[in-house]
Amino acid sequence: MNERIAIIDGVRTPFCKAGGQLRDVSADHLGAVVAREILLRTGITGDQIDEVIFGNVAQPSNAANIARVVALRAGLPQRVPAYTVHRNCASGMEAITTAANKILAGEAEIILAGGTESMSNIPLMFNKKMTRLFEELGKAKTTGQKFKALMSFRLGHLSPVVGVVDGLTDPICGLIMGLTAEKLSREFGISRQVQDQYALESHLKAAAAIQAGRFNDEMIPLPVPPQFKSTITVDDGPRASQTIEALQKLKPYFDRKNGTVTVGNACPLTDGAAAVVVMKESKAKAMGLTPIGYLKAYGYAGLEPERMGLGPIYASTRALQSAGMTVADMDLFEINEAFSAQVLANVRAFESAEFAQQKLGRSTALGAIDPTLLNVNGGAVALGHPVGTSGTRIMVTLLKELKRRGKNRGLASLCIGGGQGGAAIVEVE
Numbered sequence: 001m002n003e004r005i006a007i008i009d010g011v012r013t014p015f016c017k018a019g020g021q022l023r024d025v026s027a028d029h030l031g032a033v034v035a036r037e038i039l040l041r042t043g044i045t046g047d048q049i050d051e052v053i054f055g056n057v058a059q060p061s062n063a064a065n066i067a068r069v070v071a072l073r074a075g076l077p078q079r080v081p082a083y084t085v086h087r088n089c090a091s092g093m094e095a096i097t098t099a100a101n102k103i104l105a106g107e108a109e110i111i112l113a114g115g116t117e118s119m120s121n122i123p124l125m126f127n128k129k130m131t132r133l134f135e136e137l138g139k140a141k142t143t144g145q146k147f148k149a150l151m152s153f154r155l156g157h158l159s160p161v162v163g164v165v166d167g168l169t170d171p172i173c174g175l176i177m178g179l180t181a182e183k184l185s186r187e188f189g190i191s192r193q194v195q196d197q198y199a200l201e202s203h204l205k206a207a208a209a210i211q212a213g214r215f216n217d218e219m220i221p222l223p224v225p226p227q228f229k230s231t232i233t234v235d236d237g238p239r240a241s242q243t244i245e246a247l248q249k250l251k252p253y254f255d256r257k258n259g260t261v262t263v264g265n266a267c268p269l270t271d272g273a274a275a276v277v278v279m280k281e282s283k284a285k286a287m288g289l290t291p292i293g294y295l296k297a298y299g300y301a302g303l304e305p306e307r308m309g310l311g312p313i314y315a316s317t318r319a320l321q322s323a324g325m326t327v328a329d330m331d332l333f334e335i336n337e338a339f340s341a342q343v344l345a346n347v348r349a350f351e352s353a354e355f356a357q358q359k360l361g362r363s364t365a366l367g368a369i370d371p372t373l374l375n376v377n378g379g380a381v382a383l384g385h386p387v388g389t390s391g392t393r394i395m396v397t398l399l400k401e402l403k404r405r406g407k408n409r410g411l412a413s414l415c416i417g418g419g420q421g422g423a424a425i426v427e428v429e
Helices: 027-042 066-073 091-104 128-139 143-151 163-167 177-187 192-212 244-248 281-286 305-323 340-350 353-360 390-405
Strands: 005-012 051-055 082-085 111-118 270-280 293-302 332-335 409-416 420-427
Touching: 005 027, 005 091, 005 281, 005 390, 027 066, 027 111, 027 270, 051 066, 051 091, 066 082, 066 111, 082 091, 091 111, 091 270, 091 293, 091 390, 091 420, 111 390, 128 143, 177 305, 177 340, 192 244, 192 340, 270 281, 270 390, 293 305, 293 390, 305 340, 305 353, 305 409, 305 420, 332 340, 332 390, 340 353, 340 409, 390 409, 390 420
Parallel strands: 051 082, 051 111, 332 409
Antiparallel strands: 005 270, 005 293, 111 270, 293 420, 409 420
16 A cells, blocks of 8 residues: 555444344444444544445345445435445455545545444245245236146245355355364364363453443444334343353254354354444545554455365465565454354464465465454454454454554454455554
8 A cells, every 4th residue: 555544433333143132123224323423423524425335245135235225324415425345254344445445546535434234134035936936926817827826835835045044155165154164173173172262262351341341432322223212232242151161061053963163152143333434544634633543454365165264364464465564563463253263273374384385375384373462352252243244343443452552553354255364454553
């Protein structure tokens, strides 16, 4: 980059488990809430926004190009264009890095970016047999034709296609994401005990962060529609009372016979949204704004879909090379916790010279990550992973924690379903 991209501020909603407190709240409503709030916090008006870019994965049918719906619901002028980006789990990061590219290319000066997801509202769909029955009924012109179509109905026609399962299953390797984590657990020798211990630590760190108010600056209270009689103020996933004994009682979920990945050491399905305002560093100074930090460099990379969980090390390699930095230059790390096994596999890969030589084309390891500097406020195993949002969330959380500690640089990264990784290096003054 010829100039750093300033992230003026960032906010998010509380993250809530799918099917729970936010089950009746749409993704566009969640996005509009954070869009309105970020403008209020930064003092930037809708008239000053050149474009809105939001990440979203589930793509609700009633809010096509959800970024545009978010922008209009948030009260931005109709002349402000908006579009949606989709890079699976890194969609929220993609929104920010796409905004950076447009700004650096001179196509915009100020962009509102973020991500939103309502995993509660990913639909159940009719299977092909039922769909064809509806088609036949629609084409039938006589009572006899309609009766004939109805007579073909069988109970199997009612077997639904579960959208979230379909979406989390890779069509190339045929594995649901949990089985890709099982593959890494075997490849790197990561035991069930180690995965559960990591999950426990994620819950305890997140619960401690909530208790200490460390999320207060990034999280906004969320009145729950349609009656707005209750307000959600904290994430509902972290459990301060979590124990290793409770985690160890859970049965493997994806590989029920020989597996190690459970619902306890994997991230829950979650609803939530996050947003930032970005511009050039020089623009922020000219406007008298004090950013929470800056985007220094970023990188995306591809790998085998069945090993998608290792995306962070591949993408981090690119981001660090782009910035001319090393792992040792980073003060904090955020690796999105899709699964305990996936994060732990990356930690081992980062410090492995053999992995670097075989997979990264390097003669030396990328560099060891100090575990005390990784996901210091817990991660998605506890907080949850609203897939279109998490890329924005981890960047905001990382910047605010760097600022809180008086530190300078951090690396945020995610694995991406389909066999990709995304990573961003951020800085604070």
